[in-house]
Amino acid sequence: MKQEELQAIASQLKHPTGEKGIEMANMMNETNINMTKHSIQNLNISKENKILELGHGNAGHLEFLMEQAENLKYYGLEMSELMFQEARQINRNFVSQKQAFFSLYDGNKIPFEDESFDKIFTVNTIYFWQKPEELLSEIYRVLNPNGNFCVTFAQEDFMKQLPFTQFEFELYNTEKAQKLIEKTAFKIVYIESQTEQVKSKTGEFADRVFTTIVLEK
Numbered sequence: 001m002k003q004e005e006l007q008a009i010a011s012q013l014k015h016p017t018g019e020k021g022i023e024m025a026n027m028m029n030e031t032n033i034n035m036t037k038h039s040i041q042n043l044n045i046s047k048e049n050k051i052l053e054l055g056h057g058n059a060g061h062l063e064f065l066m067e068q069a070e071n072l073k074y075y076g077l078e079m080s081e082l083m084f085q086e087a088r089q090i091n092r093n094f095v096s097q098k099q100a101f102f103s104l105y106d107g108n109k110i111p112f113e114d115e116s117f118d119k120i121f122t123v124n125t126i127y128f129w130q131k132p133e134e135l136l137s138e139i140y141r142v143l144n145p146n147g148n149f150c151v152t153f154a155q156e157d158f159m160k161q162l163p164f165t166q167f168e169f170e171l172y173n174t175e176k177a178q179k180l181i182e183k184t185a186f187k188i189v190y191i192e193s194q195t196e197q198v199k200s201k202t203g204e205f206a207d208r209v210f211t212t213i214v215l216e217k
């Protein structure tokens with residue numbers, strides 16, 4: 001593949017736009033569903049929880065999340081206008097029942113008041129955070145005391161084999177993520193990794209190791 005094509009894949013993953021963005025979002029949701037479920041299951045969701053997700057893509061996983069407990073409220077934040085629209089359309093029933101709320105934000109400042117959420121999670125977005133320490137402090141700020149935050153990402157050793165990750169991506173292994181978290185007030189509760197077989201964006205199969213770090217305020 002040419003460098004421009006690899007760069008285009010990286011840009012779509014970071015910020016889906018246009019016709020290609022919709023295709024990419026469908027593919028992401030399918031390919032990453034195990035990672036997303038892992039993040040959700042590690043949140044320990046209980047009834048009436050208010051849950052925030054950063055970078056939900058098309059949010060095709062919302063039904064799975066809503067099955068975790070009764071009377072949940074889900075809030076989704078995105079930087080991509082296209083993903084915001086797609087997620088609202090795909091989840092229009094949850095939106096009209098006022099169980100799901102989607103908004104756009106700038107990727108840095110979370111547009112909610114202090115202590116607004118019981119649980120927060122994000123999957124495959126850490127690579128694109130512009131100011132990681134500041135975003136973590138924002139997540140901390142909007143989380144309730146004793147609330148949990150799950151950050152789920154694919155390990156650097158796997159990701160660096162994918163040729164498009166040379167563009168746009170900041171890759172993490174567990175140690176690097178831990179070092180970042182240690183700069184914040186979060187406590188690490190536990191860290192769990194899994195390996196799964198995936199077909200990559202460029203067509204080949206590989207073993208992907210991914211990790212969820214569970215944090216507590």
Ligand SMILES: C[S@@+](CC[C@H](N)C(=O)[O-])C[C@H]1O[C@@H](n2cnc3c(N)ncnc32)[C@H](O)[C@@H]1O
Nearest residue numbers: 014015028029032054055057080107123124128
């Ligand atoms: C690689 S996709 C992952 C989507 C989905 N979470 C998944 O794992 O399939 C990254 C998504 O995060 C969004 N994004 C990028 N930077 C972000 C940030 N700082 N905060 C929230 N979302 C972000 C992008 O618009 C894109 O939809």
